[in-house]
Amino acid sequence: MDDQLSRVFSALADPIRRDMVARLAVGDATVNELAEPYAVTVQAVSKHLKVLEDAGLVSRSKQAQRRPVHLEAEVFDLMTKWIERYRREAEQRYRRLDAVLAEMTGTAGSAGPVEAPEQSRVEGEAS
């Protein structure tokens, strides 16, 4: 799993490949279509595609004659990992804020539990 992630990151380390992924997010495209905006050969673009394919970021249809390149949902798994990392950092930050608040309000161990009677309240009315 982590190896997959580092393959994805090294695949995305190249600006042309990143750009290709961004364009494929809009819709499938053929190698020729992908090659169009760059001052590189179709062969070079095919090489980039191979890297993206090995990383599991794109796939190519075996049947259709045009063999369009398709962006895989893996990218969004990666996105989920970014978000989870970001969330965990925010949580760590807010745990430090918890400690600061405990100091400020004097509930850092000395005062004892005051919140017990409140506990049986609403469980959250989300559907």
Place this chain on the structure above:
Amino acid sequence: MTTTTHPETTISADPALPTIHITREFDAPVDAVFRAHVDPELVVKWLGPRSVTMRVDRWDATTGGAYRYVHARGDEEYRFYGSFHEVRPGERIVQTFTFEGYPDGVALETVTFEDLGGGRTRLHVVSVFETTEGRDAALASGMETGVVEGYERLDELVVEG
């Protein structure tokens, strides 16, 4: 969509919009949570990753005020600055946010303090970026260590192979 019966941070990032939403509950009254956001002596105790030391150059948390601070880790320094567009005591803070390493990027952050009663507070933070790419870069910034570790492991594999 998400239940909030436990206090862990929740976060959401709309794929189609350049925003990040964060929600977190605190076992402290609104006034205290608000003060921990505007008093620089308190802010330095919690803002930023644990591995860095925070130094405040400027911190004027009033409407029309501004801030600038440094996160230092060894020789590395990361500087951030912005303006306080509005500071409404106990209710909300609206501020801009720029990482000096990426000076063209600016996010607009709105922090809302919600009184839950019983001495509890719910914090809402909404960050709006100019582009989804800018948002994704901010989300991905935390991945740097993971990427470096990934490369190191890759290097080891190559050496072994």
